[in-house]
Structure formats: structure tokens, C-alpha cells
Amino acid sequence: MKAEVVITIHLHKERTMNTSRWIFSLMGMMGLAGLLAACGSDGAPSVSASGSGSGSGSGSASASGTITGFGSVIVNGKRFDTSSSSFTVDGQSGSQNDLKVGMTVTVNGSFNGTQRSASAVLQKDAVEGLVQSVATDGLSLVVMGQTVLVDNNTVIDDNIPGRNVLNLVAGTDHVEVNGHVRPNGVIQATFIERKLLNVTPEVRGFVTNHTDGTKTFQIGALTVNYATALINDMPAPTGNNWNGLLVEAKGTVFTAATTTLTATKVEPEHQGIGNQVDEFEVEGYVTQVRGTGDFSIGNRRVQTTGNTEFRGGTIDEIVVGAKLSAEGRWDNGVLLAKHVKFHESVKLEGDIATIGASSFTLTGLPGLTIAVNGQTEFKDTNLGGLSSGDHVRLRGRVSGPNSVIATRVGLRSGDNDVDLQGPVQSIAGNVIVILGVSVDTSTISQFESVSGSSMNRAGFLAEVKVNSLVKVKGNLNGSTVRWDEAELED
Numbered sequence: 001m002k003a004e005v006v007i008t009i010h011l012h013k014e015r016t017m018n019t020s021r022w023i024f025s026l027m028g029m030m031g032l033a034g035l036l037a038a039c040g041s042d043g044a045p046s047v048s049a050s051g052s053g054s055g056s057g058s059g060s061a062s063a064s065g066t067i068t069g070f071g072s073v074i075v076n077g078k079r080f081d082t083s084s085s086s087f088t089v090d091g092q093s094g095s096q097n098d099l100k101v102g103m104t105v106t107v108n109g110s111f112n113g114t115q116r117s118a119s120a121v122l123q124k125d126a127v128e129g130l131v132q133s134v135a136t137d138g139l140s141l142v143v144m145g146q147t148v149l150v151d152n153n154t155v156i157d158d159n160i161p162g163r164n165v166l167n168l169v170a171g172t173d174h175v176e177v178n179g180h181v182r183p184n185g186v187i188q189a190t191f192i193e194r195k196l197l198n199v200t201p202e203v204r205g206f207v208t209n210h211t212d213g214t215k216t217f218q219i220g221a222l223t224v225n226y227a228t229a230l231i232n233d234m235p236a237p238t239g240n241n242w243n244g245l246l247v248e249a250k251g252t253v254f255t256a257a258t259t260t261l262t263a264t265k266v267e268p269e270h271q272g273i274g275n276q277v278d279e280f281e282v283e284g285y286v287t288q289v290r291g292t293g294d295f296s297i298g299n300r301r302v303q304t305t306g307n308t309e310f311r312g313g314t315i316d317e318i319v320v321g322a323k324l325s326a327e328g329r330w331d332n333g334v335l336l337a338k339h340v341k342f343h344e345s346v347k348l349e350g351d352i353a354t355i356g357a358s359s360f361t362l363t364g365l366p367g368l369t370i371a372v373n374g375q376t377e378f379k380d381t382n383l384g385g386l387s388s389g390d391h392v393r394l395r396g397r398v399s400g401p402n403s404v405i406a407t408r409v410g411l412r413s414g415d416n417d418v419d420l421q422g423p424v425q426s427i428a429g430n431v432i433v434i435l436g437v438s439v440d441t442s443t444i445s446q447f448e449s450v451s452g453s454s455m456n457r458a459g460f461l462a463e464v465k466v467n468s469l470v471k472v473k474g475n476l477n478g479s480t481v482r483w484d485e486a487e488l489e490d
Helices: 014-037 457-463
Strands: 058-070 073-075 079-081 085-087 092-094 104-112 115-123 127-134 140-143 148-149 174-181 187-195 203-208 208-211 215-220 224-225 246-255 261-268 276-291 294-297 301-302 307-313 323-331 334-342 346-355 361-364 369-371 378-379 390-398 404-412 417-428 433-434 439-440 446-448 469-477 478-489
Touching: 058 079, 058 457, 073 104, 079 115, 079 301, 104 174, 104 361, 148 174, 174 203, 174 276, 203 215, 294 323, 346 469, 369 390, 390 417, 433 469, 439 478, 446 457, 457 478
Parallel strands: 058 276, 085 115, 148 187, 224 261, 301 334, 307 334, 369 404, 378 404, 446 478
Antiparallel strands: 058 073, 058 104, 073 079, 085 092, 104 115, 127 140, 127 174, 127 203, 140 148, 174 187, 203 246, 208 215, 215 224, 246 261, 276 294, 276 323, 294 301, 323 334, 346 361, 346 390, 346 417, 361 369, 390 404, 417 433, 417 469, 433 439, 469 478
């Protein structure tokens, strides 16, 4: 097993003007590190940051997330050789041929230097059952009481006509959805396929409204009746003591008229990994924040230290609902993070120019529309509390050539900073277009590579490609922006 590694802090993404806030955050992280070294935070076991990730050594390795490719199995960008692996697909013994890009899996195995090998691959869906409705814009559907969100990263299987959820027939078609459960119970779909045979109504999610007297609880809008279900692995039911637990419920009978599943089995959602793993990465949504740098992704607890490297965000942006991945050492129920990476591709900051009932625009980013919906998380405000001239910072996902859906919006102190981060749509000479906004790089004096090292304009333009993720920073001058920094993001 490897000894402790030394991890460097990631500095270059912060603005000079935010130095005092960054120092405050760093002091908080250092204090947390000391607390963890002494006795663990909030009653958690004391653990140390060890593991690989440096291309040397060997040990155990696991990853939980989305399949992004094959040639073995690639999860969260990490390739695991599967030549000696077992496969469990939807609860049954299977093979790699049963897996598809977009499915969510947990891989257990080992690493030796930069090579990883899988001993077991476990696939689980988020919901399988009857399609009850499909939104007219094709961006969501309801499956057995679960709201399922669809975006440009969702893989639609080719057994759905036109690979478009609008071609699903509500009340008739059954689907299997892989994805990540958000803290409000909504499922962000990574893969959707139509089920033609062997449909087993099942769902994973957080328990609400548990009532042991009636032997029922809810997952989303689904009522689960467990009166005749096998519940041996669950805590003994009493009152509402299951509320907040992440569980999996399976049944044979789903009654659409009352959105009720008669369960045959209810069990806790297991971690799916051992007590100690030298190198572990988890991807998903933050479901709980206990304190600075102490949070959960799904049902996996994560703690940061003063040495944790943050990519694409800062420690104060770890809030319920944020999509993250964390990598480090897993020890008795705690992941001590070496890296934390923020996954929403869109990041914006600026002054509100116009605002409507469900969308707004930012000064200096002409043509770009930011939409909000029932899943948007607000910090220190709400849509009704915002007005023209307010300075906001937001994260979101691409919904069109010049439109985004905000996943989080925070009200900030007024200043003239403008940030624009998103995928590059086109490149012509010195001009790159991001989310419909043209950025002339000839005015930019500071360029950074993915690793944070400085580069010149020619090197930047040679490196950037269509669909590259780029962040530009500037200052508002009237209604226009003078861009002065450009960074390649990973």
C-alpha cells in the first residue's frame, strides 16, 4: 500500500480581487485538515490521503460514474482493463456486450502505475418502468413517478425512434433510465432505452413521507407500499425513521392510476465498494453539506483538506445540487479528496440586463439567454428577488446555440467582472464564439493552458478547438466587455 502523498493546491483560477476570500477559505480548509488529522470531522473516522493518481505505485482502485467509452471500460475518463472482470447488469450476471455508453456503473479493481484493471463491473439504473408523460419540449419525462431530465449529454438509445424521447408513447412504453439522483429526487439522465421485454418496476431514490403505520413511503411522486416486501437489510421501521435514506425498491405491480408500486423488496443503496480503496473516484450531485469541505455525493461522504485541488470551482461553491467528481482514498465510509472537479460546463458572472418570468440576460453577453426552472438552485435570493443591475454568478448547462439552463444562481456583491465559460462553437482568426458570444482574443494579454501554465495567444489558438471548454474573463465598460484573460478548461 502506498504511503501518504503530497498534493499541491490549485491557485491559478482565482481572481486577484478575491485574494482575501481565498485566504479565508484556505485557512478554513487548513483548520479542517487539522481537525481531520486529530479525530475526524462530525464523528467520521480519521483517515489519511493516500493513493495513486501520480502514475506510480500500485493498490486497489474503484470508480463510480458514467461509461464514456470502451476498449475495456472507460468510467469518468479512466480506462479499466476488463479482460478478467465479472459483470452484473441490472441485477443479473452479464457481459461487457450488455453495457452501453451513458450507463452508470461502479468498477472495482486495482492499479499498477497508470494501468487499471477491473475485477468487477456493476451497472444499476435509476428507474425502470412505465412512461407516464413526456414534456412537449423533450427535455423531461415522468417515469413511474420520477421526473427525468434530458440534456445534450443524455445518450438516447437507438431503440427509441429517432433517438428522441418525444417519440415515446406515454401510458404504453416502458424505459430504463441510467443517471444521477439529484437531492430533490429528480433524475439527471445519462442514458435512456426502451424496454421491450422483462420489465421489472424498480427505482432508486431518497425516501420521503415514510409512515410505518401504513407501510408506505415516497420516492419522488411514487408511493411505495412495502407491506409484503422483503426489508431485512433496512433499519427496523418505526414512525418515519426511513426518511432521507437512499434506497432501491423493486416490485412486480405498478398502478399508474395511483402512481403506486407494490414492492417485493426494499433495500439500502449499498456503496458497492470495499472498506478501503487506495484510489477511488465518484461522480454525481452533492446531496448534503455538513460543513466547509465536508459533503456527500449521492450517499458517499467526501471530506477535503488544505491540500485538496479544486478544478473548475472553489470550496465555497460546494453546495447541495452541484455536480462534482471527487477522487482520493476511501477509508471506512469517507473519501478524503485529492481532487474535486466541478462538472457543469457553463459558468457565467455579470450584471443582469433584462429579466422576465423565467429567464434573464447579462450585460455584455449579447444574445445569450439564461433560463431558470423548478430545478434551479438559488443562493441568497430567488428569481423574484432579482432585478436589472444585480450582479450574479451562475452555473448551468447548454440548452441551445445561445441559451443555457441555470442549475445554480447566486447573488454577489456589485462589481464590473464578467465571466463566460462554455464550449467553443467556432473559431475565425482571433475570434472565438462561446454560447453565441463573439470574443476577440486580440485584446487578451493572459492565456492559460488546462494545467494552468501561461501560454501566448498563438499557442492558445493552436490548442483550442470547436467544443473545447474555454473560460474568458473581463471587465464591463458601459455595455461592452473588454476581455483580458482566457483559460482552457478540462
